[in-house]
Amino acid sequence: MGKLIAEFRKGWQGVAPPSLGLSIAFAVACLLVATLARWGLAHVRPDVYFTPYFPAVFFAAAFGGIRIGVVTALVGGVLGVVVNFGDAFADRARFALLTLYWGVSALTIWGVEHYRTMLAEQRRISRRLIEEEDYRKILVDELQHRLKNKLSTVHAVLHQVLHDQPQVWARIDPRLRSLAATDDLISRIDKAGCDIRDLLISELGPYGHVRFTLNGDRLFLAPKLAVTLSLMFHELATNAGKYGAFSSPRGLLQVSWTVSDDRLTVTWDETGGPSIDKISEPGFGTNLLKSALSAFDGKTEVSYLKTGLHCIMQCRIPKNE
Structure with missing residues (x-):
């Protein structure tokens, strides 16, 4: 029956x-x-x-x-x-x-x-x-696992090579550990989200905590928005390390964020970096910055000032996404 x-x-x-x-x-x-x-x-x-x-x-x-x-x-x-x-x-x-x-x-x-x-x-x-999503999760987990193993291998090789140079190793070791912590954070926020301050510290930590200042109240980000902002912060931080504030000994970065109703505004200000004489054609990173927040009714404005790069990110804060 x-x-x-x-x-x-x-x-x-x-x-x-x-x-x-x-x-x-x-x-x-x-x-x-x-x-x-x-x-x-x-x-x-x-x-x-x-x-x-x-x-x-x-x-x-x-x-x-x-x-x-x-x-x-x-x-x-x-x-x-x-x-x-x-x-x-x-x-x-x-x-x-x-x-x-x-x-x-x-x-x-x-x-x-x-x-x-x-x-x-x-x-x-x-x-x-559902099957494609499950397959994607398996691939992402496998790639994260391999990336973690490769980073551990690089860490071990450098430690062996720089065994007789403790001063150089003392500068490299915390950065490699911070990079590993960032990868772990990204894998976690894809499922549970995280606080915006923790996300920024994880992304900017490898460049030295004295090189940046964070201004804003505690704000928990839902998973989708957290992953999107992590990609944008990573792109901005990478550019700062190559061409911006972090590429200069005196360069500094200030990141501020405010919330009004359900709108989030994040301001990225770089100072003390090398002067920008020529702006290259927009690449993948620039297109990512300009389009990533469209899913959250947002936009990104990037300005290349004499003092350094200035970026304003605005978007809607989703409740359960």
Whole structure:
């Protein structure tokens, strides 16, 4: 009995097609209920012949498919003509109503079957997307694992090579550890999110904590926004290390953020770096900065001032994304 109930539930939810026997049994039950309803209505309106069978056709087609729906409509029409609950006889009017009943039933069956087809397609697409997402997570986890192993290998090799140069190793070791901590943080925020201050410290830590200043209240970022901002901060920090404030001994960085209603504004100010004489053509990093926040109704403005790079990032703060 439990197996039969489980099969009925899966068939009704569209998870799996029901067996032919169960579909026929369900259609018979629908016809019996419709006939009982017609018998009850006959005490008030004896000329109600086919109306109670419309729900039976609908439910039978929704559960068993187009063939079961057609059979139910045909049997319901025959019952409406043959079975009487009064003194009326099968005249021409009843046959005209029969034609109308079959026409409406045909439209009902077509609509139900069209909906079933769309639902099956949606389920197929949903399963494929879930499978692709699971595959993506496996690849990301594997890449993170390999990156962590490679970073550990680099750390060990450099430690061996610089064993006789403790001063140089003392400058490199904390940066490598900070990079590893950043990778671990990114892997965690993809699932749970993080605080914006922790995210910035993780990204900027390898360049030295005395080189940057953070101004803003504690703000927890949902996973999607946290990952997006981490990519943007990483790009800005990398550029600062190559061409900006972090490439100069006296360069400094100040990052500030404010929240107004549900809008976040982050300001990135670099000072003391080398002067920017020529701006190259926009590359991947620039395009990333300008488009990454569009999913959060946001925008990014990048300015190359004499004092250094100035960037303003604005976006909506999602609640549960």
